[in-house]
Amino acid sequence: MKNEAILQTRDLTMRFGGLTAVKDFNIAVPRGGMVGLIGPNGAGKTTCFNMITGFYSPTGGQVVFEGRDITGAAPHEVCKAGIARTFQNIRLFANETALQNVMIGAHLRQQTTWWHALLSLPGCLREEKALRAKALHLLEIVGLADHGHEKATSLPYGAQRRLEIARALATEPAFLLLDEPAAGMNPQETEHLMAFIRSIREQFKLSILLIEHDMKVVMGICEQIWVLDYGETIAVGSPEEIRSDAGVIEAYLGKESAANA
């Protein structure tokens, strides 16, 4: 399975001054796989995301995506290569409508540019029409077809999460990074979200890496799980293996509980 990894990191390390946030992080996400990254608060999960998506330039190691070294590439280049992400604290474009938000995602694959729009070239108008249709279709998939013309921030919380995913999908990614997609959701919403993530993975043939605190989600949908603690990878394995791993239980619950268990 591992020989066809779509995303692979080799000894990825991030130091901030004297603090090593992430040390020798090695992950291999199989094509079409759904992989989880867990760990206690401050373990360095989001730092890993930021290194992969180009927001941080890693102080050591490599990120290889589809056989290409993308270490240190700018965020927009990473996105263009086919990696899209969502954010832990939702980051929608607040003054725009839901539809505009998705269209902004689709802008990446747009061929015509500003001066085409300035001159109202027919090719540009046609393409923007097609983009609008594509965005509407994506809104439909995430169940927001009726909310296209509402301001993004006026949507309910769960809908904003789905909109963020729709916006990421509009960039036509092969790989999706979800940063705590279930944060702040009730059990029922979480249930819907899990089904939703599974369905978009099928539909768009995505490989997914997700950070999540909700163990039910991680154990429920991930095929493989990486566990970070203080920047170090302490365990890798299937949900069953992780559930019974002494080191993981210790990291989450402390030493004594591990002894009792």
Added chain:
Amino acid sequence: MNRANATLLNLAAVGCLAVFLWAAGRHLDGYKVQIINLIAVNIILALSLNLIYGFTGLFSLGHAGFMAIGAYVCAMLVLSPAQKEMLFILEPPIWPFSVVQAPFFVAVLLGGLGAAAFGVLIGFPVLRLGGDYLGIATLGFAEIIRVLANNLPRVTNGALGLKGIPAYANLWWNYAWCLLTLYCIVKLVRSNFGNALMAIRDDEVAAKSMGINVFKYKMISFTLGAFFAGVGGALLGNLLTTIDPKMFLFVLTFNVLMIVVTGGLGSLTGTVLAGIVITVLLEWLRFVENPISFGGYEIPGIPGMRMVVFSLVLLMIILFRREGIMGMREFSWKGFLRFFGRGGGAR
């Protein structure tokens, strides 16, 4: 409301404007025509600043600098070589300005392009800055341009300034440029490119992660804004027929900024409305600078009182209506007709 109907209504509106301009040119006195001209120029300037600040979120205070470049380039091109030789009494003008003369349209265009070139030049270092720092850096840029204008006598005639610029900028030219600016900026902002600019304004991090090359897009927006600011400056120079470095103080940027904020950041309709209102008020409020007799009590005229009033107005807007006249809303024929349809129904 389909597109054909909207186009028809737009053309009708332009037609009405043309009739108005024709009537104004014939029947109003020179002072009023001048104010109507100033409205057009101020709208051009405010639209360009709104593109930079309101839509892309770049807090730029360099407008006076871009205007100065546009005004000087244009003036040096429309003046004939003979006139320039007479004006430059200390030192002769520098080549190629010493020999060339260009038609008005070309001169304005080159004025805009000159400003845009400077936009690119300073954009590279300063657009990496965010927020207030960008404001300070661009403010410094505008000051540098003004100081250069003062100290490059062979290009700008120094502190003496340029006088007797042919007054080509009549109502027709000004409003043609104004409509062109409005058309271009509306097209840009309504396109998906415009959406991308607003994405940068709203959340730069998210914009980057959506694959938008933030720096490049800021650069395009800033340069286009600089271009239209240069055009506005060029028209202003021709309208006033005289320019000198003192004209391009920070107050000039402040006036434009006031229009943009009053109209609403990110609203082109608001900018146009505020452009009209504030230009008219700036003139009308001149009476507060004259001595006023108030029931036998004489208040002496205070020069600059106008700006005090305006600063207070701006303060009020920022305190009580931060989104300006229009917020981020825009005019549309659909909304317009609905508004009047409802008004008619109620009556």
